[in-house]
Amino acid sequence: MLDTKLLRTQLEAVAERLKTRGFELDVEQIQQLEAERKKRQVEMQELQALRNSRSKAIGQAKAKGEDIQPILDEVADLKEKLEAAKAAEEAVQSELEAIYASIPNLPHESVPVGSSEEDNVEIRRWGTPPEFDFEVKDHVDLAEARGWYDNEAAVKIASSRFAVMKGPMARLQRALIQLMLDTHTQTHGYEEVYVPYLVNQDSLRGTGQLPKFEADLYKIAKHEEHDTNDRDLYLIPTAEVPVTNLVRGEILDESALPLKMTAHTPCFRSEAGSYGRDTKGLIRQHQFEKVEMVQVVHPDTSYEVLEQLTGHAEAILQKLELPYRVMNLCTGDIGFSAAKTYDLEVWLPGQNAYREISSCSNFEDFQARRLQARFRSGEGKPQLVHTLNGSGLAVGRTLVAILENYQNADGTVTVPEALRSYMGGVEVL
RNA sequence: GGAGACGUGGCCGAGAGGCUGAAGGCGCUCCCCUGCUAAGGGAGUAUGGGGUUUGUAGCUCCAUCGAGGGUUCGAAUCCCUCCGUCUCCGCCA
Numbered sequence: 001m002l003d004t005k006l007l008r009t010q011l012e013a014v015a016e017r018l019k020t021r022g023f024e025l026d027v028e029q030i031q032q033l034e035a036e037r038k039k040r041q042v043e044m045q046e047l048q049a050l051r052n053s054r055s056k057a058i059g060q061a062k063a064k065g066e067d068i069q070p071i072l073d074e075v076a077d078l079k080e081k082l083e084a085a086k087a088a089e090e091a092v093q094s095e096l097e098a099i100y101a102s103i104p105n106l107p108h109e110s111v112p113v114g115s116s117e118e119d120n121v122e123i124r125r126w127g128t129p130p131e132f133d134f135e136v137k138d139h140v141d142l143a144e145a146r147g148w149y150d151n152e153a154a155v156k157i158a159s160s161r162f163a164v165m166k167g168p169m170a171r172l173q174r175a176l177i178q179l180m181l182d183t184h185t186q187t188h189g190y191e192e193v194y195v196p197y198l199v200n201q202d203s204l205r206g207t208g209q210l211p212k213f214e215a216d217l218y219k220i221a222k223h224e225e226h227d228t229n230d231r232d233l234y235l236i237p238t239a240e241v242p243v244t245n246l247v248r249g250e251i252l253d254e255s256a257l258p259l260k261m262t263a264h265t266p267c268f269r270s271e272a273g274s275y276g277r278d279t280k281g282l283i284r285q286h287q288f289e290k291v292e293m294v295q296v297v298h299p300d301t302s303y304e305v306l307e308q309l310t311g312h313a314e315a316i317l318q319k320l321e322l323p324y325r326v327m328n329l330c331t332g333d334i335g336f337s338a339a340k341t342y343d344l345e346v347w348l349p350g351q352n353a354y355r356e357i358s359s360c361s362n363f364e365d366f367q368a369r370r371l372q373a374r375f376r377s378g379e380g381k382p383q384l385v386h387t388l389n390g391s392g393l394a395v396g397r398t399l400v401a402i403l404e405n406y407q408n409a410d411g412t413v414t415v416p417e418a419l420r421s422y423m424g425g426v427e428v429l
Numbered sequence: 430g431g432a433g434a435c436g437u438g439g440c441c442g443a444g445a446g447g448c449u450g451a452a453g454g455c456g457c458u459c460c461c462c463u464g465c466u467a468a469g470g471g472a473g474u475a476u477g478g479g480g481u482u483u484g485u486a487g488c489u490c491c492a493u494c495g496a497g498g499g500u501u502c503g504a505a506u507c508c509c510u511c512c513g514u515c516u517c518c519g520c521c522a
Binding site for chain 1: 446447477478479480490491501502503512
């Protein structure tokens with residue numbers, strides 16, 4: 001959520017910047033509602049003040065043994081008036097809140113202006129795509145040929161876009177998770193955390209998945225359908241949700257910053273609206289593994305930290321010697337809550353293309369405001385923190401990248417050096 | 430899953446319809462006293478929002494005693510629902 005003060009005082013400028021990401025803000029409507037809000041709120045509060053003072057007077061009169069009937073007569077219709085004023089105020093307020101909750105974050109000035117992924121700017125490349133003197137297979141053909149990947153079985157026990165993996169491939173995925181977690185904890189200074197895979201609505205609101213993106217989430221109905229669903233839980237679409245929500249409602253001591261956390265979790269996405277894209281293989285699944293990095297930092301440092309965090313994700317690709325490039329997402333392509341995002345795209349020989357494998361974002365105080373995640377420095381007022389996160393990395397896609405980049409003519413796969421200790425020393429699968 | 434107890438500020442803990450945004454204690458901050466240490470005295474110490482102000486400060490109003498509803502002129506206090514914690518029993522990895 002954006003700062004309401006900013007929305008009140010610099011609405012035009014905000015609308016102007018939001019335009020760069022293709023978002024049209026109805027300035028006039030907001031101004032109207034704000035004026036209405038102000039009026040209603042003052043009305044309501046004045047009535048409340050009157051009620052409070054009269055009620056107090058009744059108490060005092062009673063204590064002195066005086067007749068309270070005159071005061072009671074005076075406030076006879078106050079209750080009804082107050083209720084009406086309250087209802088009016090709440091109506092405007094919730095209308096405004098709904099609008100504010102749907103406004104995306106303002107892009108940082110270093111974000112290139114553009115309308116689609118075509119306009120993303122390549123920052124750097126690392127590594128060279130390997131050359132093969134045989135016809136390369138994609139990860140599906142390769143893994144199916146070895147009996148490692150069984151799409152039919154997944155469809156049978158669940159549905160399409162789920163995976164069944166066996167033997168060395170399943171183990172390779174586990175090895176990747178271990179490598180990533182060990183690297184982030186041992187050399188990048190993150191604390192490993194274990195978190196719930198089901199979360200409540202407050203958590204999803206805190207990180208911005210709700211109210212706008214409910215359709216992308218799997219919901220677990222806890223009660224009968226006719227029951228209220230406030231307490232329904234959702235499968236996490238990313239570890240970002242439970243991990244970032246650890247600081248929801250907290251006032252941290254400045255010395256506790258930065259908070260650096262990493263977690264491996266499965267992620268669940270219903271991917272409504274993406275049918276027809278990446279239907280084959282592991283690229284786009286309803287369930288996939290991811291190692292996530294989350295940082296909660298002092299506002300002054302967040303852009304510096306974004307560079308570091310991106311570097312931490314890159315370090316994994318470098319360890320695995322997978323060629324990749326770093327993209328600065330343009331205003332039209334960054335996510336709802338992000339002020340700036342770098343995507344890491346890994347080279348996939350099977351597709352002859354770079355594909356997203358990590359997304360590293362600075363949310364500034366956009367998430368923190370809704371989370372009410374703050375810190376206090378000295379005597380000062382609590383101040384909102386900045387939050388960041390990045391995949392480090394999407395494990396399923398890393399698995400794809402390894403199979404495809406390390407494939408051999410005979411259908412075997414060489415194990416990257418960095419993974420061998422996690423694979424019992426095996427060099428070739 | 431069953432039965433009971435409970436949920437108050439940074440922490441402990443009183444309060445049982447009005448003078449309570451909340452006694453007292455601990456902690457913390459500042460000031461005074463003190464040769465050092467120890468001790469003592471005083472003051473302060475929640476969060477969000479609105480109005481006023483170009484903005485800050487200030488002033489002022491509103492809200493918040495697990496959450497949400499209700500009763501009442503008035504609720505931390507009474508009633509209901511939910512969430513959570515503890516104890517005992519049951520079950521389970």
